[in-house]
Amino acid sequence: MADKPDLRGLPSVDRVLGLCGPAIERHGRAEATAAIRATLAELRAGASAPLPNAEAVAEAVGHRLAERYRPRLRPLFNLTGTVLHTNLGRAVLAEAAIEAVTAAMREAVALEFELDTGRRGERDDHLRELLRELTGAEDATLVNNNAAAVLIALNSLGAGREAIVSRGELIEIGGAFRMPDIMARAGVKLVEVGTTNRTHPKDYRGALGPETGLVLKVHTSNYRIEGFTAEVDGAALAAIAHEAGVPLLNDLGSGTLVDLSRWGLAKEPTVREAIAEGADIVTFSGDKLLGGPQAGFIVGRRDLIEAINRNPMKRALRVDKLRLAALEATLKLYRDPDRLAERLPTLHFLARDAAGIGAQAQRLAPAVAALLPAGFAVETCACRSQIGSGALPLDTLPSHGLRLIALRGRELEGLAAALRRLERPVIGRMQDGALVLDLRCLTDEAGFLETLRGLA
Ligand SMILES: *Cc1c(COP(=O)(O)O)cnc(C)c1O
Numbered sequence: 001m002a003d004k005p006d007l008r009g010l011p012s013v014d015r016v017l018g019l020c021g022p023a024i025e026r027h028g029r030a031e032a033t034a035a036i037r038a039t040l041a042e043l044r045a046g047a048s049a050p051l052p053n054a055e056a057v058a059e060a061v062g063h064r065l066a067e068r069y070r071p072r073l074r075p076l077f078n079l080t081g082t083v084l085h086t087n088l089g090r091a092v093l094a095e096a097a098i099e100a101v102t103a104a105m106r107e108a109v110a111l112e113f114e115l116d117t118g119r120r121g122e123r124d125d126h127l128r129e130l131l132r133e134l135t136g137a138e139d140a141t142l143v144n145n146n147a148a149a150v151l152i153a154l155n156s157l158g159a160g161r162e163a164i165v166s167r168g169e170l171i172e173i174g175g176a177f178r179m180p181d182i183m184a185r186a187g188v189k190l191v192e193v194g195t196t197n198r199t200h201p202k203d204y205r206g207a208l209g210p211e212t213g214l215v216l217k218v219h220t221s222n223y224r225i226e227g228f229t230a231e232v233d234g235a236a237l238a239a240i241a242h243e244a245g246v247p248l249l250n251d252l253g254s255g256t257l258v259d260l261s262r263w264g265l266a267k268e269p270t271v272r273e274a275i276a277e278g279a280d281i282v283t284f285s286g287d288k289l290l291g292g293p294q295a296g297f298i299v300g301r302r303d304l305i306e307a308i309n310r311n312p313m314k315r316a317l318r319v320d321k322l323r324l325a326a327l328e329a330t331l332k333l334y335r336d337p338d339r340l341a342e343r344l345p346t347l348h349f350l351a352r353d354a355a356g357i358g359a360q361a362q363r364l365a366p367a368v369a370a371l372l373p374a375g376f377a378v379e380t381c382a383c384r385s386q387i388g389s390g391a392l393p394l395d396t397l398p399s400h401g402l403r404l405i406a407l408r409g410r411e412l413e414g415l416a417a418a419l420r421r422l423e424r425p426v427i428g429r430m431q432d433g434a435l436v437l438d439l440r441c442l443t444d445e446a447g448f449l450e451t452l453r454g455l456a
Helices: 013-017 021-027 029-045 054-070 094-106 125-135 147-158 179-185 201-207 233-241 271-278 302-310 321-333 337-343 345-351 355-369 410-420 444-453
Strands: 139-143 162-166 189-193 212-218 248-253 281-285 296-300 376-385 399-407 429-431 434-438
Touching: 013 029, 013 248, 021 029, 021 054, 021 271, 029 054, 094 321, 094 355, 125 139, 125 271, 125 296, 125 376, 139 201, 139 212, 139 233, 139 302, 147 162, 147 179, 147 212, 147 248, 147 281, 147 296, 147 302, 162 179, 162 201, 189 201, 212 233, 233 248, 248 271, 271 281, 271 296, 281 302, 281 434, 321 337, 355 376, 355 444, 376 434, 399 410, 410 444
Parallel strands: 162 189, 162 212, 212 248, 248 281
Antiparallel strands: 139 296, 281 296, 376 399, 399 434, 429 434
16 A cells, blocks of 8 residues: 555645636635635545645646536537437527527617517517518418427417327437427327328318317428338418318428529428418427527417417517527528528528549548547548438438547547547547548638647
């Protein structure tokens, strides 16, 4: 056993405090004192000779406080190849949205106040006109996220009655959003029609009756049924619902306001199309393909939107001024589709061409190789990016990246962990025995290389 040192040799709290000027300045005397006590207690518990002097203890206290105050929710490099990564916060916002949020944080805003009349206003009014303009819908409202939009729409339109939905559309989305559970919580009775792969107009017609409150169509965003399939399209389904005098609710999931094929992406149904087809209510997310902050949009028939706004749940699910500011700025970008891909990061990333990303990989590979710890190598590679958040699950995009490989005796997992521990963590994906860094979402190359210096 090592000699137990004489603990009286440890510096006193006061002695160390005298050396912690910058830490006191930054975090306050109470925090610095607590950190010194904790550091000294650890030293006492595990002390071995030689004991650290006061300067060394002060340095350890500085590290402890820096770690304690490092933001947990700090920026990282999303090199996973999934552009809208739910676990990494989905859409990165446009500069215009960031500016609008900052201003709304710092100052009072006319959130529920009509500047024209001086009377109390509605917080949703700020977006109502924009959403009508961009979707062709009669009216619009919004809530916390699309899960909330579906919940409140179902509850407002069909509480105590039946909602008819195809068996092929009873989706589960990550994070325990299961359509049957949401329907139960919304107080509507689920009536499943058709089969997993085929649902016909007669299936819906056969289920419609005096108890029917609505017909529900759900965009199967995160999977696709292929082969011997049949579904009833939005227009036909709207006609069937309207014959029976009930509304059609179409949950588009990601939803998009523009035809993405313009940027070489697969076509997703736009909100405008869903409305034009005859859906009475359409719900969609703010932070998926739309590229804004988390939100759930509800657009459609005025009388139904009014019913949704009267639902007491609305108050519990409402959106705050910061997100309204970000949403207004984001939606306004859609008025100028020609510059949308320049201004909206989500679309910018999705629309990047593979050759440009390949050139970036060639450019970065030697610099990255020089910064990796010994025993790891880099090569450039072709890979496929995903859109993510359930949007277009099968339509991957050709991309390029860096393949980090472990040489004999080194563990790839160790490198991945070291990259996650960086000041600005670097997150890639494990694939075929390599850690692949897909460069589709990398804009700050200099910052990336600077961050990698932290591996040393
Ligand atoms: C993503 C999704 C939802 C949930 O939307 P959030 O904005 O994540 O709450 C609901 N329905 C469908 C079809 C979806 O794709």
